[in-house]
Structure formats: structure tokens, C-alpha cells
Amino acid sequence: MKLALAQIDMRLGDIEGTCARIADQAELAARAGANLLCAPVPLFGGMQPTTLVDYPNYENDLVGGLADVARRVEHLGVDCLVPAVVAIEQTPFVEAFLLREGRVLPLRTMFSLRTGRFDVGVWEPAVFDVAGSRVAAVFDLERDMPQLPRGCDVAIYFQMSGFNAYNEETCAVAGVADGHFTEVASQNGVWLACMAPVGAFDETVYTGGSFVMDDSGRVVACSPCFEEDLLIQEVSRGVIVPALDAHELPRFFREEWIWEALRLHVRDTVQASGRARAALALEGDLPSSLLAVLAVDALGPRNVVGVAFERSDVFTPQQEAQERERMECVRQLAANLNIRLVERSQGDISRWMDRDVPARDAGRLRIGIDALYLADVAHEMDACMLSSLTKTDAALAPAAALSSGASLAVDAPFGDVYLTSLEFLARYRMRVSSVLPPSVVTLEAVAERMGLILAHAIMSCREDPVYTERMAQLLATLEPTQIDGALEAHVDRNRVLxxxxxxxxxPEGAAILLMLTRRAEMARRALPMIPAVSPRSFGERIWPAMLSWSDLGRHGEEPRTVVDVAREGVKHVESLGEAHSERVRGEILGLLGNLLGLSPEQQEELMSEEGQQRMRENMERFESSLRSMLNSASDGQVPDADAQQAFGSHIRQYPFFSQN
Structure with missing residues (x-):
């Protein structure tokens, strides 16, 4: 059997365009002699379709589009395996549509209908025959591979998890060198084909890198990462075929993969907005400068417009020198990237507002006016806006980012990357070409930007001036790496204080950071789209927006859980039962003592531990003697006829002497 993997990038939900592209890929695969063509999972509805899959007309158009593809490729002699997220009994799941002989066959649903097991059948691997080979469609390696029936020749793994910078397996073929996938193929003795998507689908990004691995765990063919490709490979189980050497396989380097994933997201997001250009503010700092480089890599220099604002709040010669240096840095960056630069001067805020503006409010108002300037330039250039906010901004001061125009942006590429990680991204990009001014790629630049973020975060807590001053003093002593390290542990890994x-x-500084993160939840809801490249983005970590609780620690106490409380409750109930049994036992023994004429001393001795032990021993001897007698009676050794009739041959069916 010859297998074809169509690593294509299409506009999310473009059913007509995607179906036409699949048909075109099928024609190319048929010319190369392929018997089966596979398409990626997220093309039609993405991996987070929400209630879209419950919408009847969406399902109607999806099935109709696949039926058109089936009829179009019927004469080619190539089957198509197209996965898509649908709903069955109001439960979303990934269906494997097999297009064969002009018909659309939803394999997993058909299997469930035949077996009548909708709760289990839809989650089992779909297995079918193609050109004499047994093929299985797999969506979860850990769960599905052990369930493969005997005789399977190739398992086609459709990658569903988006790129995660801390999980090499999400990079498809780039994770093979780190030990992923090889053991799965060799242990199960089947060929493994990985159908990896490429491109951005809402917040999820895929980096491509589809591959085919033989049953011994060797990669025999692979597609390039970060670009489209049609991979065709002959699958011959039990036959040794040439394999790629280790140095021929792509290797995972975190900064490179993050950069390329963000580039794909910017490109696809801007195209999805219906525009070809992007406008962004150039502040002369690391985030905005690096965003300009990323936008140029994604869209080209002709499609990027930078907007710079000359600050008017300059009063001392030192401030004037710093402002000239900043603007010179902006102009140098625009010249290095060969992008258009629009410069605007900030006017008098009091004239804009037609009132006397206090100094404490001037900075906030200037940020808002600059955002309007940027939006006006974007409108004039028919461009969409990009925001340079980082994950540190999103955690501590999202309201300030919204004021500076993030609410009008279509994408915030660095929204899932912490500020201190941007320095490593910048150094990686500088190795490709030195387009960034050296002054922005320094620890001092990172510290200056972190100080600005903390200032905005503290401004949001102005209820108590004394408390605000204390917060500022504590946070000022922290290094940027300490702040981002605490946020990464709390947000990405769900660590407690x-x-x-x-x-x-x-400890106080850590508690303040968690409090600021909690308070910023409502403002985070208004942030633009952010690509998810970390173990847990803020799109996945959603807490109640009106929450007033903050993690202040356990103050040295052991952690308590609902299970622990339940165990304590069970122990308490059992102790009550023992106490009740002890009381009843005492009442019964007291009654027996009165009937037998026992003295209080004798009754007390009988209720003691030693007395209870003697009673148990006597009861065991009595029970043993009685059982022997009954067994002898049931075996016919009792001459008494009445005894034989009483105990009979079924005496062992009756229980004696319960534990109570």
C-alpha cells in the first residue's frame, strides 16, 4: 500500500475551500500511485469548536462538502481519510470519514451503530482495509495503540495536541530524536504514520513535521516543519526499507520552534482578518522591537507599518537625552527592517481633555491617545493591529495593555511567553540576522520593562495608599527572573504559594504576585487572541472574574482535601458504631448478670478485656463442638431419627453464629 499525508494549511472552517484542496491533493497522490490520502484533523472546525458542532447547518455543509470530494475523486482510485470534530449524542468527538467509491463513510459512528455502543464504540480506533493492508486510525497513542486488533499493518496517528514548547512530542518528527514515537511503533510491531497539521487554528498552533516510521521504529520519510507538503511513502510490513539517518531528522530547539510557531500564528491570523498588513507601536523596548521583527518574518517588510510617538513629558536634560536615544533606536530598527515608520508627537494632554489634568493621570491619558493614533494609522493603511503584550503583562497588568491598544488588536503573539524569555528569543533571532538594536537585548532593558509592568499593576490597587506603598517596596526588591519564575510555577504548573x-x-512578595494575578482576571477576558505555546495558557487557566479569594498560604498547616475530610468522617462514624456496640454489650451483660445473679464485681470482671477474651475463647470452642456435632448429624452418624430429620443433608446451607 502506498500512503499519502497531505500536510496542508487552510483557513479554519473554510469547508468549500478545504474540500477543494483535499480533492487537489488526492489527484496529486493518485498520480504518484497512492492508495490512501490522509488530511489533518483541525481543518474544518479546529480543536476547540465549542457549540459549533451542535449547529445543524454546519454539520449539513460538512457532510455535503465531503460528499462532493468523494464524487470528485471516485475515478482516481484513491481513498481519502478525513478526520473532523463532530458531535454524537451532544458529545464532541473526532470522526474518521473514509471517502471511498463516491461515498462518505463515518467509520467510528458506523461501528457504534453496528454494536449499539455509543458510549464506548466511538472512542475505539477505526480499522479498515486498503489495497490488502489493514489500516487503523489512531487519535491517542497511549489509549488507542494497545487496543489495535491483531493483523494491523499501519496505524495512522492524527495529531490533535497543539504545539507545546515543553513537550517535544507535539513537534512530530522533531521529537523522534528525543525518544518519542519509536517505542510505540516497535512494541506494537506496526508501521506508524503521523499526520501532523501545520499553521494556526485560533489559539492552537501546529508546526508540521509529518513522518512515516517502520515497524522497527525507524523514520523512513518525513515532511519539513513549518510548511506545507505532500508526503508519499510505500508501506511494506516485514520488509526492510531504507531509513533516514539521525542527522537527517529535524532537531527540536525551543527558541527556534517558539519563533516559527509564532510566525505561523501571525501570518494566519492576519490573513483570517481579511487584511494583508499589520500596524504596531514601536516603543524602543524589547517586546515592541521583537514584535516588529516577527511581523516582518511573517508578512514581509512591505506589509508592516510601525508607529512611534515622541513623548511630551520630558522636563530635564537627562530625560531629553533618553528620549532622543529611544527615538534613534526606533528609527534604526525601522531602517534595519526596511518598514514604513510613522512618527507622531504627543500634544498637550490638558488641551486634548479641555481641562487641567493632574500629573498622576497624564500618563494614563497619553497611553489612551496613542492607542487612538495607532488605530487611526491602521485604519488608514487598511491594516490590522498587533499587540506586544507578554505573558507577564497578561498576568499582572492586562488593564494597562488594554489601554495601550491591545483591545483593538487581532493578535498578541507574545501573550503566552514571559518577558524574561523574550531575551532568549531575541538572541536566537539575532543569530539569524542582527536587525535588533543591541540596546534592547540586554538585562537592563528587561528590568526596565518589568519595572513598568509592576508600576501599572500596583496602580490598579490604589484602595489603600499604605498597602500600595508596601507592595511597591516588596516588588522592587525582586529580580525579573524571580517574578517570571513564580508566575510560571503558579500559572503553567498550578503550584500553590x-x-x-x-x-x-x-513569601510576602510571592503572595502579592498571586493576588495581582487573581485581580487581573476580569481584564484578561478582553485581551486579543493569544497563541498557546506553553503547558497552560491563560486561555486554559480561567478563574472566576469576580473572585475575591487569594492564596495566602497554609501558615504551616498540613494540606486538607475533601477526601481527607471524608476519611475523617468515616472514621468518626465507625468510632460511633464501636461506642454504640460497647454500650449495647454492656447492657446485655448487665441483664445477663442480673438474671444469673452475678455480683457487680463479677459483672465488671466479665466486661473487662480479659473477661471478653475468655468469653471469645469459650464461644469458639462451643461453636467448634456444635459444628462437629451438626456435621456428624448431617453425615448420618447420629442415630436419633429426629436429629437426622432436623439437621438433614442441607444443614451446611444455614449460617451459624455471626461475628456480632
Whole structure:
């Protein structure tokens, strides 16, 4: 059997365009002699379709589009395996549509209908025959591979998890060198084909890298990463075929993969907005400068417009020198990237507002006016806006980012990358070409930007001036790496206050960071689209927006869970039962003592531990003697006829002497 993997990138939900593209890929595969063509999972509805899959007309158009493809490729002699997220009994799941002989066959649903097991059948691997080979469609390696029936020749793994910078398996073929996939193929003795998507689908990004691996765990063919490709490979189980050497396989490097994933997201998001250009603010700092480079890599220099604002709040010679240096940095960056630069001067805020503006409000108002300037330039250039906010901004000061125009942006590429990680991204990009001014790729630039973020975050807590001053003093002593380390542990890995790396050196500072993150939840709801490239983005970590609880620690106490409380409740109930049994036993023994004429001393001795032990021993001897007698009676050794009739041959069916 010859297998074809269509690693294509299409506009999310473009059913007509995607179906036409699949038909075109089928024609190319048929010319190369392929028997089966596979398409990626997220083309039609993405991996987070929400209630879209419950919408009847969406399902109607999806099935109709696939039926058109089936009729179009019927004469080619090539089957198509097209997965898509649908709903069955109001439960979303990934269906494997097999297009064969002009018909659309939803394999997993058909299997469920035949077996009558909708709760289990739809989750089992779909197995079918193609050109004499047994093929299985797999969506979860860990769950589905052990369920493969005997005789399977090839398992086609459709990748569903988006790119995660800390999980090499999400990089498809780039994870093979780190030990992923090889053991799965060799242990199960089947060929493994990975159908990896490429491109951005809402917040989820895929990096491509489809591959085919033989039953010994060797990669025999692979597609390039970060671009479209049609991979065709002959599958011959039990036959040794040439394999790629280790140095021929792509290797995973975190900064490179993050950069390329963000580039794909910017490109696809801007195209999905219906525009070809992007406008962004150039502040002369690391985030905005690096965003300009990313936009140029994604869209080209002709499609990027930078907007710079000359600040008017300059009063001292030192401030004037710093402002000239900043603007020179912006102009140098625009010249290096060969992009258009629009410069605007900030006017007098009091004239804009037609009132006397206090100094404490001037900065906030200037940020808002600059955002309107940027939006006006974007409208004039028919461009969409990009935001340079980082994950540190999103955690601590999303309201300030919204004021500076993030609410009008279509994408915030660095929204899932912490500020201190941007320095490593910038250094990686500088190795490709030195387009960034050296002054922005320094620890001082990172520290300056972190100070600005903290200032905005503290401004949102102005209820108590004394408390605000204390917060500022504590946070000023923290290094940027300490702040981002605490946020990464809390947000990405769900660590509590005591488990944060910052807690050992500054427990109050760690608690303040968690409080600020909690308070910013409502503002985060209004942020633009953010590509998810970390173990857990803020799109996945959603807490109640009106929450007032903050993690203040356990103050040295052991952690308590509902299970622990339930165990304590069970123990309490059991102890009550023992106490009740002891009381009843005492009442019964007292009654027996009165009937037998026992003295209070004799009754007390009988209720003691030693007395209870003697009673149990006597009861065991009595029970043993009685059982022997009854067994002898049931075996016919009792001459008494009445005894034989009483106990009979079925005496063993009756229980004697319960534990109570």
C-alpha cells in the first residue's frame, strides 16, 4: 500500500475551500500511485469548536462538502481519510470519514451503530482495509495503540495536541530524536504514520513535521516543519526499507520552534482578518522591537507599518537625552527592517481633555491617545493591529495593555511567553540576522520593562495608599527572573504559594504576585487572541472574574482535601458504631448478670478485656463442638431419627453464629 499525508494549511472552517484542496491533493497522490490520502484533523472546525458542532447547518455543509470530494475523486482510485470534530449524542468527538467509491463513510459512528455502543464504540480506533493492508486510525497513542486488533499493518496517528514548547512530542518528527514515537511503533510491531497539521487554528498552533516510521521504529520519510507538503511513502510490513539517518531528522530547539510557531500564528491570523498588513507601536523596548521583527518574518517588510510617538513629558536634560536615544533606536530598527515608520508627537494632554489634568493621570491619558493614533494609522493603511503584550503583562497588568491598544488588536503573539524569555528569543533571532538594536537585548532593558509592568499593576490597587506603598517596596526588591519564575510555577504548573520558588526568599512578595494575578482576571477576558505555546495558557487557566479569594498560604498547616475530610468522617462514624456496640454489650451483660445473679464485681470482671477474651475463647470452642456435632448429624452418624430429620443433608446451607 502506498500512503499519502497531505500536510496542508487552510483557513479554519473554510469547508468549500478545504474540500477543494483535499480533492487537489488526492489527484496529486493518485498520480504518484497512492492508495490512501490522509488530511489533518483541525481543518474544518479546529480543536476547540465549542457549540459549533451542535449547529445543524454546519454539520449539513460538512457532510455535503465531503460528499462532493468523494464524487470528485471516485475515478482516481484513491481513498481519502478525513478526520473532523463532530458531535454524537451532544458529545464532541473526532470522526474518521473514509471517502471511498463516491461515498462518505463515518467509520467510528458506523461501528457504534453496528454494536449499539455509543458510549464506548466511538472512542475505539477505526480499522479498515486498503489495497490488502489493514489500516487503523489512531487519535491517542497511549489509549488507542494497545487496543489495535491483531493483523494491523499501519496505524495512522492524527495529531490533535497543539504545539507545546515543553513537550517535544507535539513537534512530530522533531521529537523522534528525543525518544518519542519509536517505542510505540516497535512494541506494537506496526508501521506508524503521523499526520501532523501545520499553521494556526485560533489559539492552537501546529508546526508540521509529518513522518512515516517502520515497524522497527525507524523514520523512513518525513515532511519539513513549518510548511506545507505532500508526503508519499510505500508501506511494506516485514520488509526492510531504507531509513533516514539521525542527522537527517529535524532537531527540536525551543527558541527556534517558539519563533516559527509564532510566525505561523501571525501570518494566519492576519490573513483570517481579511487584511494583508499589520500596524504596531514601536516603543524602543524589547517586546515592541521583537514584535516588529516577527511581523516582518511573517508578512514581509512591505506589509508592516510601525508607529512611534515622541513623548511630551520630558522636563530635564537627562530625560531629553533618553528620549532622543529611544527615538534613534526606533528609527534604526525601522531602517534595519526596511518598514514604513510613522512618527507622531504627543500634544498637550490638558488641551486634548479641555481641562487641567493632574500629573498622576497624564500618563494614563497619553497611553489612551496613542492607542487612538495607532488605530487611526491602521485604519488608514487598511491594516490590522498587533499587540506586544507578554505573558507577564497578561498576568499582572492586562488593564494597562488594554489601554495601550491591545483591545483593538487581532493578535498578541507574545501573550503566552514571559518577558524574561523574550531575551532568549531575541538572541536566537539575532543569530539569524542582527536587525535588533543591541540596546534592547540586554538585562537592563528587561528590568526596565518589568519595572513598568509592576508600576501599572500596583496602580490598579490604589484602595489603600499604605498597602500600595508596601507592595511597591516588596516588588522592587525582586529580580525579573524571580517574578517570571513564580508566575510560571503558579500559572503553567498550578503550584500553590508554598511551592513557588520565590516563597523561600520572599513569601510576602510571592503572595502579592498571586493576588495581582487573581485581580487581573476580569481584564484578561478582553485581551486579543493569544497563541498557546506553553503547558497552560491563560486561555486554559480561567478563574472566576469576580473572585475575591487569594492564596495566602497554609501558615504551616498540613494540606486538607475533601477526601481527607471524608476519611475523617468515616472514621468518626465507625468510632460511633464501636461506642454504640460497647454500650449495647454492656447492657446485655448487665441483664445477663442480673438474671444469673452475678455480683457487680463479677459483672465488671466479665466486661473487662480479659473477661471478653475468655468469653471469645469459650464461644469458639462451643461453636467448634456444635459444628462437629451438626456435621456428624448431617453425615448420618447420629442415630436419633429426629436429629437426622432436623439437621438433614442441607444443614451446611444455614449460617451459624455471626461475628456480632
Amino acid at each position: 508554598e511551592e513557588l520558588p520565590l516563597y523561600k526568599t520572599s
